[in-house]
Amino acid sequence: MIPAAFDYHAPSTVDEALALLAEHDDAKVLAGGQSLIPVLRLRLAAPEVIVDLGRIEELRGIREDGDALVIGAMTPHHAVETDALVAEHAKLLALATATVADPQVRHRGTIGGALVHADPAGDLPAPAVALGAELVIAGSGGRRTVAAEDFFEDLFTTAVGEDDLLVEIRVPKHTGWGAHYEKFTRVVQQWSIVGVAAAVRLDGDSIAEARVALTNMGSTPVRAAAVEQALVGQPATAEAVQAAAAQAAEGTSPPSDSNGDAEYRRHLATVLTRRAVLAAAGA
Amino acid sequence: MTAVEERPAAELGSPRLRKEDQRLITGRTRWTDNITLPGMHHLAMVRSPFAHARITGIDTGAAKSASGVVTVLTGADLKDEQGALPNAWAIIPEQKAPEHPSIAVEHVAFAGEIVAVVVARTAAEARDAADLVDVDYEELPVALDLKAAAADEVLAHPDLGTNVSAFWEFDSAAADTGGDVEAAISAARDGGVLIEREYRQQRLIPAFMEPRSIAADPTGEQLTVWSATQVPHFVKIFLALVLGIPEHKIRVIAPDVGGGFGGKLQFTPEEVLTVLAARRTGKPCKYTETRSESLVAAHHGRDQWQKITLAATKDGTVTGLKVDLVADMGAYLGLVTSAIPILGAFMYNGIYKFPAYHLSCTNVFTNKAWTDAYRGAGRPEATFAIERVMDELAAELGMDPIAVREKNWIKHDEFPFTTVSGMQYDSGNYEAATAKAKELFGYDELRKEQQQRRESVDPVQLGIGVSTFTEMCGLAPSRWLGSMGYVGGGWEHASIRMLPTGKVEVITGTSPHGQGHETAWSQIVADRLGVAFDDVEVLHGDTQIAARGLDSYGSRSLTVGGMAVLAAADKVLEKAKPIAAELMEASVDDLEFVDGKFGVKGTDTSMALGDLAFAVFQGHKLSAESEHSLDADATFDPLDFSFPHGTHLCAVEVDTETGRSTIRSYVCVDDVGKVVNPLIVEGQVHGGIAQGIAQALFEEGVYDESGTLVTGSFVDYLVPTAADLPAFVTDRTETPSTTNELGVKGVGEAGTIASTPAVVNAVVDALRSFGVNDVEMPCTPHRVWSTLQGRAADTPAAPHSAQSTSMSQEGQA
Amino acid sequence: MTRITVNVDGTSYTDDVEPRTLLVHYLREQLGKTGTVVGCDTSNCGACTVHLDGRSVKSCSVLAVQADGHEVTTIEGLATNGELHPVQRAFHENHGLQCGFCTPGMIMQSIDLLAENPDPTDDEVRLGLEGNMCRCTGYQNIVKSVRAAAGGAK
Secondary structure, three states: OOOOOOEEEOOOOHHHHHHHHHHOOOEEEEOOOOOHHHHHHOOOOOOOEEEEHHHOHHHOOEEEEOOEEEEEOOOEHHHHHHOHHHHHHOHHHHHHHOOOOOHHHHHHOEHHHHHHHOOOOOOOHHHHHHOOOEEEEEEOOEEEEEEHHHHEEEOOEEOOOOOOEEEEEEEEOOOOOEEEEEEEOOOOOOOOOEEEEEEEEEEOOEEEEEEEEEEOOOOOOEEOHHHHHHHOOOEOOHHHHHHHHOOOOOOOOOOOEOOEOHHHHHHHHHHHHHHHHHHHOOO | OOOOOOOOOOOOOOOOOOOOHHHHHHOOOOEHHHOOOOOOEEEEEEEOOOOOEEEEEEEOHHHHOOOOEEEEEEHHHHOOOOOOOOOOEOOOOOOOOOOOOOOOOOEEOOOOOEEEEEEEOOHHHHHHHHOOOEEEEEEOOOOOOHHHHHOOOOOOOHHHOOOEEEEEEEEHHHHOOOEOHHHHHHHHHOOOEEEEEEEEEEEEOOOOOOOOEEEEEOOOOOEEEEEOOOOHHHHHHHHHHHHOOOHHHEEEEOOEOOOOOOOOOOOOHHHHHHHHHHHHHOOOEEEEOOHHHHHHHOOEEEEEEEEEEEEEOOOOOEEEEEEEEEEEEEOOOOOOHHHHHHHHHOOOOOOEOOOEEEEEEEEEEOOOOOEOOOOOOOHHHHHHHHHHHHHHHHHHHOOOHHHHHHHHEOOHHHOOEEOOOOOEEOOOOHHHHHHHHHHHHOHHHHHHHHHHHHHOOOOEEEEEEEEEEEOOEOOOOHHHHHHOOEOOOOOEEEEEEEOOOOOEEEEEOOOOOOOOHHHHHHHHHHHHHOOOHHHEEEEOOEOOOOOOOOOOOOOOHHHHHHHHHHHHHHHHHHHHHHHHHHHOOOOHHHEEEEOOEEEEOOOOOEEEHHHHHHHHHHOOOOOOOOOOOOOEEEEEOOOOOEOOEEEEEEEEEEEOOOOOEEEEEEEEEEEOEOOOOHHHHHHHHHHHHHHHHHHHHOOOOOEOOOOOEOOOOOOOOOOOOHHHOOOOEEEEOOOOOOOOOOOEOOOOOHHHHHHHHHHHHHHHHHHHHHOOOOOOOOOOHHHHHHHHOOOOOOOOOOOOOOOHHHOOOOOOO | OEEEEEEEOOEEEEEEEOOOOEHHHHHHHHOOOOOOOOOOOOOOOOOOEEEEOOEEEEHHHOEHHHHOOOEEEOHHHOOEOOEOOHHHHHHHHOOOOOOOOOHHHHHHHHHHHHHHOOOOOHHHHHHHOOOOOOOOOOOHHHHHHHHHHHHHHO
16 A cells, blocks of 8 residues: 655754754654554554655664664664674674564664564564663753653653654663563564563572563563562572562453453463563573 | 477476566566556546445535546436446345446445546546546445345345345255255254354455556557456456447457466446546546555455354264355445355365264345455355364364264275265265375374373364365356356367468467466467477466456356367368378378378378478469468367365464464475476465465454444555465375366366365464364454464454554655 | 666666555556566555565555665666576475466565575574465465575575
8 A cells, every 4th residue: 555645854964854854744754664654554544744854874783882772763773683792792682683573673673673663562672671671862952861760751752842853762781681572473573462471680590680671561661670579699590589480460451351350461461470580681 | 490399298297487478577567556557547536435325415616626627427318328236146046235336326335435536647647637536425324234134224225125145045955955954953853963153254355466457449440458467358248238329339458468377357436437437538548556455345255154054973973064155245236246245155065974964044234345256255154164163173082183074084995976065076086185185284293282281281282173075166167157147157268370481370369467378378388289389378367368258257268268278279180181182182081290290101101280380371383272381279178077176284273372373384285286387386385375364364454333444554464475475285186077178177276275174273272272263354363362362352343553643754665 | 857877777867756656566567567566455465575675575564755866676687697596496396376466566575584594494484474475375386496495596
């Protein structure tokens, strides 16, 4: 199908992009376009203006900044997935990114696009929350930084306002942490039914620190704080992890859809959390 | 001159690489949507969002005045010229059906039905204007649940007065093909074994990869229609019958067609409306559906409830089978909608020697897309039911599922065998195929591993599924079709043209859309006429070239169409022989045809068929009375069906914690009779298995409570990719068919028919030790897990992104 | 209308397009590159896969204006001087296609896959093709074709 007509702008700087967003009331931002273009084709959305960020070089790339990795919002998934810095310092993000959609989509889709799209079944919000990422938003009033846990406000809704842009993702380095993203789907290409992002730091045989967040267990990614706390100081054994993971569904409000009801998702969350944590711990 | 290519000793049986590949791998294809003609208009359809409603008003004003719009047509505009879409198969004389318009006039009966057609200068403008058509509906109560609809709780078509289209019965005692099933059931209740089960054949969507497309050019003397169809000859005759266009003024072309699987065995509303738009505007018109439209409005398949009662003695000998079907027609009867369950009615007894059989089938209307042929068409349903219930019998008796089959199946020395449903099976060797499959599979080792996992209560359980299937192929003897109430025949036609330079054109009435007829027919003709494979060109799918034919479906192309090609080749030789005799001044009786040459026995005088063709072309040495052509036409009408069979074995690992079923190994040994091209046969089996697995594990057409198709895109209708399927081990045994000279049986549907029960039997087998004896299809993780929890999976009908209309900014996937 | 210049299969084209024009529609309708096809609306099926600056993308999910100044390779640009690309040849020799509708996308994605992983296992091939649907082959001979092409390239 063919999208409804729109005006198209491809600014080359963030400031130009912000000016365009301020100028047009009914504008949508095109990042990778891998969700937006299908939505336009199905005519579920028909904006008057499209602001394409694809020509803004300053939004691409991955660099170190002290204790953090800084990832430009327009960095494609494929670059994140294969980047040596990400592999070393934020392996969880690389693993989760590798499960997003399919290779062609990962060549075009971007990390910023995925985060701002904020699909509850999307695979990047949970690792962003688990790793304590900070999101840098540019707006008319300058730049501000929002913690990932505050960034996701509701289904498809984030702290990025209508005239704002997400420009950077700052991921605290988790160097030496084990990581795993456990994604559960019926067919490989599908959106997550439930996903679990887990990162653990081992001290000898026991878990010193753990970060666990869940995909599609609510309208926003859910930090499994009870699990994290229960894991601290525990040995990385199936029994110990299982006991902690049993709390994974606490405080979640998962959806019911054709792939499973809420009760099933709550059950899956406990099983997948156990598996994710054990895999992250290398057990 | 290029050197004459050395031919294999026999083309038949040779794994020839396909002729049709070259254009397909380089993008030089001719899909219908590629066709662009000068001044061509484009169509967009406005479809009902409601499953059941009365149309109270349509305002086309804004659409008509939109940029590029030529006209907007509604049911009111077209009601006097659109005719009614045909159902070609009344399974009983008193079959009921609502009038089936191409465009709704006052009443819509499923969500997706066309209510207006926008004709514009570009496809984009047509789509833009379609959004401006304002339709007022008065919603009506919907008939959705099949069993409730069968009880007439809500009427899908109030004017019809009932949802029941037809009730059809077969009884072996009445037909004198077997005994009385009720007596068998009573006996089983009293000291035997009675297995009673109910199975759900979920609704499937054929999901051919090429969306349907139609282009109609009214500017020539003949109306030319290109359509992405399996059945160009059907389209031609129905355009004539439905729209009153003289048949000789219509040319239909099926160019390259991207898959069908029964889904393009249809005469569609979109074809009628594209032709009507072309006729009204006097310009070429084209319509190409979107994938969403294809999923919503192209016909669906399956959708039945099956109540199965199997009576047996305690040693596992089946004494009777009773089947009660309720089949969902959807909102209308398409071309063969009504007959799909009946095509399976003769196959519920499978490969077995059952003494008594009864089947009843109730065809029911609902407010959903209409169903019709989908790969296997009735036979997968039948095979699923019998192969599932044979496993249940084995479980009940504590027998090995193969042993219980062996106890009941027809032995190789008992063919031909007339079954309890009255079919005469031509040939087969179930013992051989099963033995080979067991060995390739490592059956006994897997059973041991299964036992170990059961004993250790491994969270990942192993299940082994068996499916020993047969099917009826080669649709169909015309006399049989006539006796069953079908309006058409089942013969096929072929022509062979001997060109002056010795090259050969073969014209076939079959209409391939991926099956490789160009290659296989070339092989048949190369062998018969002794010409090189590359010297044969196969033409098809254009009614101006292939004037006669009944097209491709029902695993008929080789068994019927291939035989017609063979018959045409024989006629060429018959015509050539007296001419050769005349030219070589020999007696006809002294000629023999060897290696492409007519030779005079006992001499070295000979004449190649190609030289003969040139001599005929020149005519210099032929008498004036001679026919100056070696070309020949032939038809073939099969004497009977052919019955391929096979043994499919599947090992599934079920993760009892998540409910996920993963196929660990899949082995099949098929017997499809003689094989023309093993490469093509193997490919057909692979694809068939994949579609059968998809029914078992992945696919389901789901409607919500208002009658909206929830699985209206590939986000929610889960067609498996390479990453979701295992490798298959395929092998064959070869028992030639006795119903045709080639000894061939048909393979297009075999894999799909066989694989679904193999997979589900494996899933159930994995869970048997938990007291589970069924999992409804598709066996989703949620369903399996819920079954293990002892509750029904009450999965809400909602798509992935029901919430996604409020999308904020950017894109991910 | 927006003016774009795109190099497609080695030829530079300058055209005016509506911004809403999808790359696949530009290829098919304006350039006549009908070898690339549309199979769905949701970027699931992969039939429209082409290479954009050497990497596989779904041309139904890229706007033609986004390709301005870039290079596109389609199925029609693979063969050189009548010589098939090794992956095209492998699909033919291993019966990796039936109806052929998914084939252009399959071949384009297979080439990308092999560029990233020249010697993939069966499972790696299957996962690398997770964004491409085929309804005919059951994928077995597609996997075989890609493996064969990998072997042939060594």
